[in-house]
Amino acid sequence: MFLARVIGRVWSTAKDPKLEGHRLLIVQPLTPEGKQTGKRIVVADSVGAGAGELVYCCRGRESSFPFLPQEVPTDATIVGIVDELHVDRTKNERC
Secondary structure, three states: OEEEEEEEOOOOOOOOOOOOOOOEEEEEOOOOOOOOOOOOOEEEOOOOOOOOOOOEEEHHHHHHHHHHHOOOOOOOEEEEEEOOOOOOOOHHOOO
């Protein structure tokens, strides 16, 4: 699972019929501190996220679980919208 920011939408006229009615969004993965990391990813939206929102995503087989009992062919899905994020790195620092 990873944090990301929604940066765009995907419009597709031809796609797998099982994706009909599902929004596809573009997200930029982020570190817990909010810095960009990795490449942008196209994800399915299971929560109704909007542009600029901080979201929580999952990848792999579990990314289709939010759509059950439908079998949606997705490799990455937004599973939550983050309201607040508090990062305390002092607990993890080594002396």
